[in-house]
Amino acid sequence: MNTCDWPLLGPLQWTSYVNKQVRVKAGKDEEHRGWLLTVDPVSASLVLVDFGLPGKASVQVVMGHAVEEVQVLQEADQETTERLQTSFLPPTPRRLDPEVLTTTRVRVRSWLEKNRIPVEEEGAELRVAGVLTITAPYGPDDCCSSNQIILDRIQRLIQNQPDALETEPEPTGSPKD
Structure with missing residues (x-):
């Protein structure tokens, strides 16, 4: 996709990239990889999650105006999709006696x-x-x-x-x- 295309795609097209592992080219020789958690509808910024270590997740935001190309590397399986959806929820309160x-x-x-x-x-x-x-x-x-x-x-x-x-x-x- 072209440099100017990403911000112009809009929310409906962006959702087709959510829960997929992507490679994002941004700026000069800058490349980011991760699972696309969401896209900010105002700035077109991408929120990428990387599950490097077990029980840990790192989050990276790539500003929408800098995106030159987004390439899907892999579809998420059921486990990865659930992990993406639940990683940033508050812990469920435990039932107290x-x-x-x-x-x-x-x-x-x-x-x-x-x-x-x-x-x-x-x-x-x-x-x-x-x-x-x-x-x-x-x-x-x-x-x-x-x-x-x-x-x-x-x-x-x-x-x-x-x-x-x-x-x-x-x-x-x-x-x-």
């Missing part, structure tokens, strides 16, 4: 109250000072509030919460007779 969630919710509430933070339970959520909500699994990233100052302080407080296994230190010294 309801007993663990209850224990964690009680620990977080107790910790906040110990630090003189007004907190109440609303179903499975914790409501802090009427302006912040903490949902399961009750970690710093599970806090939601439009008040950034309170959000930051509560997240920091939860992050600095002592582990559940820690107990109050035993007093040292000899027992009184």
Whole structure:
């Protein structure tokens, strides 16, 4: 294909290259290879993925205006297509034991109250000072509030919460007779 052709092809033609291993010539003596994940519809830039090492993927963006030629090297098999489609999805949340969630919710509430933070339970959520909500699994990233100052302080407080296994230190010294 000609230098100017790639950006002019448009999204319908670009999709015919998606999930295929391609060689892209761009600029002077510049060549890129990888699996075409997607094409940006505005800039015609190509997103190439290379699965070099097991469990790893490298991503490279080739700017659309620089593309001189795109050549299909190989069609993706079912496994490669699935890998391309799922490589950049967030991990699926694991199902947590309801007993663990209850224990964690009680620990977080107790910790906040110990630090003189007004907190109440609303179903499975914790409501802090009427302006912040903490949902399961009750970690710093599970806090939601439009008040950034309170959000930051509560997240920091939860992050600095002592582990559940820690107990109050035993007093040292000899027992009184």
